[in-house]
Amino acid sequence: MSDRTILKAKTEIYTSLRMITLCMKCLGLSFEDAKTITTYVIQKMKLLLCVSAVCYHVFSDIVYIGLTLSDSPRVQDVVPLFHPFGYSILSIAKGFALWYKRDEFKQLINELAVIWPDPQFDKDAQTIKENALTALHITHQWYSGVNIIGVAFYCVTPIGIYVYDLLLGREAEIGFVWFSWYPCDKRKPLAHILIYLFEVFIGQTCVCVMVSTDLLFSGMASHISMLLRMLQQRLENIGSTEQTDEEMYKDIIGNIKLHQRLIRYCNDLSETFSPSFLVNVVLSSINICCVVFVIVLLDPLIDGSNKLYLSSALMQIGILCWYGDLIIHANADVAVAAYNSRWYRTNPRCRRALLFLIQRAQKPIAFTAMGFTDISLTTYTSILTTSYSYFALAYTMYNKNLK
Template structure:
């Protein structure tokens, strides 16, 4: 039963296709494979980071030359998201072997399910697929909207200025330092396209890495839910047969161990990027929210409002799926309790008790052991972001852009 995982992978492959990340292909560390399969990623990496360097230099120069707080915070969240995109994409590229192993573990689990109620199995799987597709579609909409707004707003600004004053004042989506004048009409179109493709790379890397995370979490949570149903029905209504119970219990225990191993594998891939995500999310939310309230240009304000929604959705879903892993793993304990454990002999009851006690300790994802990935962490991130936002508002300059 590889429907859930493989079908979900197909729905997100397009996010990686044009930036050189191959999710399900073995890539050897030799010159031929690197040139064949990594060249597009390396080009995208260099393309993006030329703009990242320019953005960092602009922020530094702006701080040294007395730019207003509003001008500085305009570029800061975009630069931070670029750095996050780098970390997230590298977490997949550098952990390619671990990703392939995780895929193998998940497929093995999905292809070795032995649950009696086929209708119930299909219902549980369908629920996971339906919810995951809704999440991915929502992300695609908000990400596309954000790209469109940042791409169109400068053009609208140029058009309105020309209509009002009769002069063309060239504007770019992002503020960067270049070794030439980017507002020269000879260079402006190329710089504009370069910046927008960099923005596309950022959104693709962040969304693609996160969607893969959601897909793996959905598959793992579905496995925990199927295991719960099997645990609840491990003891039949008819007379108890200890040999049959022993075989079935052994099979379920092996499945339980395999699911927990897949959680550990998933964390080993995402732990470092999740830590960076947690550390930067408060700043991203704070700075983006500040821009929404500080910018007087309606077009750019709407662009940052969309950016804020994208940032909030990104960190919320990360914590939400981490919370799902914890909850579904602990519910295995309740499933054991809901079985007819009281009808079996002491030896069989002890076996069930061991599983119940182990399941009370949740399988969880962490931000490199800094914090658990769950909804409590999301509320802490929001609280910290609000504190930073309040501090920025007290420092706000009356200058507007």
């Protein structure tokens, strides 16, 4: 590919990832090197502030949970503390992966640009690309919207409860966004305002981390899936055009090389995300269980924010499993496409090459959580089932405490 074509491909890829780059800027991260000293210093200060805030939030959550357990270890007092804590832990894990692996992500984007399709000579490929990019754009918009609206509801919930109590003539006091411990008197007016603003900042930071990492993975996986579908189309057309045996063989070899590059690309992407996937799979069941427990049994006044949290939690792990499953099936369909081609019109040399491609495509490509489980819709079902089991246990303990 020419430099101009690669530059055009990079532009299209970064355009599809614009929501990710915007959220990364809020965190002080970027795939591009800072062009000036001022920009570099601002990025580092943003990153230091975000990391310090989230790390303190996790520490304060741990202290608050410990104090609650020592004072009142009832399930209805402890369970509501775990899903905000789990969300913060997940943010740290994903934020660390995003920061530590940012050079690898940049390299993956550059490699993707090299194999990015230039469909000016192929209208069917253009249609596949346009449909894939449109679907990805809609998915990213919905995911970002739910997460941003969810954290906004959490941030304004204390004010909403305060106004509600005033309207009912009750004694009202503005609370806080999160259950956290602070080494100062939170009831003092200035401390109250500063802590409230600090917790709003924490919520915004965590959402930026989640949106950046999840949309980065879904965007990359969507592009890989798109390229696999284009490969399927090319394979199905083998033998349907007038080509010499040598031209047909070269075409098959080109498809095999493209398939091998996509496999390697998937493996590299899986390796960069694998640790955060493991944390995600472990914590998602707990987070979903705890927020459902709160919605069903405890706090009707903040149902709106908790329901949005539940929606974002389900979407968050769901989007990862969906795109992981998409890759598994897209690779398997490569073998089907090769078999559905007019291979019977080819010579034995071409048939052997196609057989090699079919055998390799029948070996699954899957993103894994450090090798413990594949990221697929089957895993999503397992997470939901585990969440229900945890909820049933918590509900039983809650009923016992009421007796």
